[in-house]
Amino acid sequence: MLASILTITLIIGGTALLSWPLGRYMAALFSGRFARADRLFTHAVGGAGRQDWTAYALALAAFNAVMFGFTFALLATQHLLPLNPDGQSAASLDLVFNTAASFTTNTNLQHYSGESTWSYLAQLAALMWLQFVSAATGIAALAALARGIAGKPDMGNFFIDVQRAAFGLLLPMALVLAALLALTGVPMTLAGAAHVTTLEGTAQTIARGPVAAFVAIKQLGSNGGGFFGPNSTHPLENPDFWSNLLQMSAIILIPMACVWMFGRMIGRPRHAGVIFGVMLALLLVKVTAAAAFEQAPTQAFADLAVTQDVGNLEGKELRLGAATGPLWAVLTTATSNGSVGAMHDSLNPLTGLVPMAGMWLNETFGGAGVGMINMFLYIALAVFVAGMMVGRTPEYLGHRIEGREMRLVVLALISHPLLILGGTALFAATPWGTDMLNNGGAHGFSEILYEFSSAAANNGSGFEGLGDSTVPWNIATGLVMLIARFLPIIVPLAIVGSLMAKRRSAESAGTLSVEGPTFGVMLLITILIFGALTFFPAAALGPIAEHTALMR
Amino acid sequence: MQYLLPSLRLWAVTLLVCVAGYTALVLGFAQSVVPDRANGSIIMAQGKPIGSALVAQDFTSPRYIWPRPSAADYNGMGAAGSNLSPTSPKLAARAAEAVARYGAKPANPVPADLVAASGGGLDPHISLAGALYQAKRVAQARGLSDASVRALIERHAFAPGGAFAPDPIVNVLELNLALGRLER
Numbered sequence: 239m240l241a242s243i244l245t246i247t248l249i250i251g252g253t254a255l256l257s258w259p260l261g262r263y264m265a266a267l268f269s270g271r272f273a274r275a276d277r278l279f280t281h282a283v284g285g286a287g288r289q290d291w292t293a294y295a296l297a298l299a300a301f302n303a304v305m306f307g308f309t310f311a312l313l314a315t316q317h318l319l320p321l322n323p324d325g326q327s328a329a330s331l332d333l334v335f336n337t338a339a340s341f342t343t344n345t346n347l348q349h350y351s352g353e354s355t356w357s358y359l360a361q362l363a364a365l366m367w368l369q370f371v372s373a374a375t376g377i378a379a380l381a382a383l384a385r386g387i388a389g390k391p392d393m394g395n396f397f398i399d400v401q402r403a404a405f406g407l408l409l410p411m412a413l414v415l416a417a418l419l420a421l422t423g424v425p426m427t428l429a430g431a432a433h434v435t436t437l438e439g440t441a442q443t444i445a446r447g448p449v450a451a452f453v454a455i456k457q458l459g460s461n462g463g464g465f466f467g468p469n470s471t472h473p474l475e476n477p478d479f480w481s482n483l484l485q486m487s488a489i490i491l492i493p494m495a496c497v498w499m500f501g502r503m504i505g506r507p508r509h510a511g512v513i514f515g516v517m518l519a520l521l522l523v524k525v526t527a528a529a530a531f532e533q534a535p536t537q538a539f540a541d542l543a544v545t546q547d548v549g550n551l552e553g554k555e556l557r558l559g560a561a562t563g564p565l566w567a568v569l570t571t572a573t574s575n576g577s578v579g580a581m582h583d584s585l586n587p588l589t590g591l592v593p594m595a596g597m598w599l600n601e602t603f604g605g606a607g608v609g610m611i612n613m614f615l616y617i618a619l620a621v622f623v624a625g626m627m628v629g630r631t632p633e634y635l636g637h638r639i640e641g642r643e644m645r646l647v648v649l650a651l652i653s654h655p656l657l658i659l660g661g662t663a664l665f666a667a668t669p670w671g672t673d674m675l676n677n678g679g680a681h682g683f684s685e686i687l688y689e690f691s692s693a694a695a696n697n698g699s700g701f702e703g704l705g706d707s708t709v710p711w712n713i714a715t716g717l718v719m720l721i722a723r724f725l726p727i728i729v730p731l732a733i734v735g736s737l738m739a740k741r742r743s744a745e746s747a748g749t750l751s752v753e754g755p756t757f758g759v760m761l762l763i764t765i766l767i768f769g770a771l772t773f774f775p776a777a778a779l780g781p782i783a784e785h786t787a788l789m790r
Numbered sequence: 791m792q793y794l795l796p797s798l799r800l801w802a803v804t805l806l807v808c809v810a811g812y813t814a815l816v817l818g819f820a821q822s823v824v825p826d827r828a829n830g831s832i833i834m835a836q837g838k839p840i841g842s843a844l845v846a847q848d849f850t851s852p853r854y855i856w857p858r859p860s861a862a863d864y865n866g867m868g869a870a871g872s873n874l875s876p877t878s879p880k881l882a883a884r885a886a887e888a889v890a891r892y893g894a895k896p897a898n899p900v901p902a903d904l905v906a907a908s909g910g911g912l913d914p915h916i917s918l919a920g921a922l923y924q925a926k927r928v929a930q931a932r933g934l935s936d937a938s939v940r941a942l943i944e945r946h947a948f949a950p951g952g953a954f955a956p957d958p959i960v961n962v963l964e965l966n967l968a969l970g971r972l973e974r
Binding site: 362421551 | 794795797799801803809813816817819820823827828829830831832838839840841844845847849850851858864865866867868869870872873874876877878879882886889894895896899900901902903905906907908909910911912913914915917919950953954955957959963966967970
């Protein structure tokens with residue numbers, strides 16, 4: 239117990255401390271402080287004019303279309319291309335569609351096992367490439383949003399911002415992390431699988447590959463897609479306790495730093511402090527809950543001659559320590575990462591509810607860039623509700639929030655539960671979902687609910703017992719991921735574009751302050767009411783029903 | 791068109807730097823600084839590869855310490871967890887088989903890690919308690935004294951994360967290799 243508390247404090251506290259200087263650096267990077275690098279970036283794309291919100295959104299859409307198209311083509315033809323030492327064959331087109339959508343949208347939902355599906359070329363040039371540029375897309379969008387709110391005349395240039403994020407931020411960090419992971423024992427080779435004869439004389443084939451490079455950017459960019467099927471529970475993807483610490487810290491570092499970057503770019507670091515505090519409070523509540531629920535021993539062993547003194551061990555790896563299962567489950571779903579350090583399907587029922595709640599909220603730090611963008615929607619909502627309560631025109635930092643902006647905010651916020659609950663209802667009522675379950679009863683419902691939550695939150699983790707590599711699942715979750723990615727990026731840009739077109743009023747004593755604890759509490763309540771209560775009935779049918787009916 | 795051309799140039803430059811350049815740098819570093827680890831921590835015995843220090847392999851003979859159950863049947867090309875809920879009757883049935891295999895009785899219960907499958911099905915470790923639980927069987931099968939086997943197990947135990955993860959574990963393959971050396 240004490241060791242768990244120590245681990246949790248070290249990871250969350252240590253990473254929070256690191257995020258402050260990193261956020262400062264990111265703000266400088268996106269404010270054009272590195273002019274020589276920016277000139278190089280401009281040259282690389284052949285000139286870069288200033289973009290308003292529509293131009294920025296179109297540029298983002300165009301590049302993401304190229305990302306999707308290239309990946310689709312490469313994945314579909316991998317069996318004809320080089321760097322395929324294990325002879326992976328052609329993948330089905332519905333899986334190719336799902337995977338291309340999944341990695342383009344920064345989700346990394348995986349309806350396959352990497353070691354038995356993709357060639358090294360597909361893993362590196364398609365999937366790992368997208369892990370860089372999809373994360374960079376999200377961070378770029380946040381920079382654009384911040385410029386608009388800060389009162390700049392334009393949103394910057396998308397093509398420059400992506401390169402700033404990819405080359406100035408993600409690449410150097412990934413190089414350091416990949417080197418450290420290689421030192422702990424994560425393989426980094428282009429040789430195919432190793433063939434060995436075990437001590438008892440049977441043949442064992444051991445998949446390996448360029449794993450260290452892949453895992454580093456998988457964690458830093460809120461991607462989460464594993465090189466191997468079981469992700470970071472695989473001992474070659476996460477060899478020891480220290481690789482585990484590094485990876486967990488990498489999951490939350492950039493999402494945390496994005497808040498500070500936003501605060502500095504809009505010139506309101508104290509406001510960022512309030513936002514950071516609200517996110518951190520929600521994160522700590524979830525970590526505490528998950529760690530407590532996972533203390534309960536495995537129910538299925540209760541009547542057997544088994545010593546259970548370390549909590550639920552099913553689906554967990556011993557070298558990673560007792561805190562890893564619940565802590566990783568919370569961190570990976572608080573951000574939109576989706577890598578796993580224990581099998582979520584085998585978590586205790588209530589522990590499994592916590593990652594789901596993380597994906598429903600989707601902004602207790604959230605994904606790289608997009609987490610803070612999601613939070614902006616809740617901030618606008620909180621400001622509006624507070625304004626209505628005191629009978630004043632709602633203003634956010636001098637920007638008047640009116641009917642047009644609120645309609646867009648609600649559109650973006652409502653789409654999230656609509657996609658999750660709509661999809662779950664459809665698949666829970668049809669053989670598309672019910673024939674594919676690994677567990678019966680309420681837990682089977684949870685498997686469907688989790689899958690749609692993960693797709694709509696662009697998370698990528700799963701209750702992996704679900705047999706989800708079918709045509710209906712591949713197409714449905716593929717579409718959900720695409721809508722749930724681009725709607726909540728483009729709509730906030732439109733909202734800020736609309737704010738930019740209006741005259742900004744000076745803040746006065748009567749303006750709602752967004753820098754104090756009062757606003758923090760207001761924001762927290764807004765998030766809980768709109769974000770969490772919507773999902774309560776579904777939670778009651780899944781994990782809560784399982785807990786009350788089956789846990790003793 | 792106005793957006794397509796810069797998008798294509800961005801595609802080319804990011805692919806070149808973030809895939810080709812990055813992979814080459816990490817590959818060069820890993821292969822020159824930690825070549826054994828970079829190639830999968832393969833263990834050689836008499837010049838032949840017999841497994842990876844990081845990947846569980848199956849042991850069924852009573853002469854060996856047994857690893858944790860594997861939902862993937864120790865397949866190094868198809869790692870997977872059971873993905874069964876802790877409340878699942880299927881999990882209870884599977885666990886009962888493991889309990890029977892160890893001949894555990896309520897007076898002598900088996901440690902949970904020998905009954906619970908790991909996340910990837912390739913966990914190379916078991917708990918120190920799990921190894922000691924098997925010491926008597928191994929000692930009998932090999933004609934060794936209980937005490938010498940237990941002492942060997944204790945020597946191989948380590949805390950994976952110091953004060954952060956103090957519960958001691960042992961690497962099953964390395965322990966079984968050491969058992970072979972003990973006999974000689």
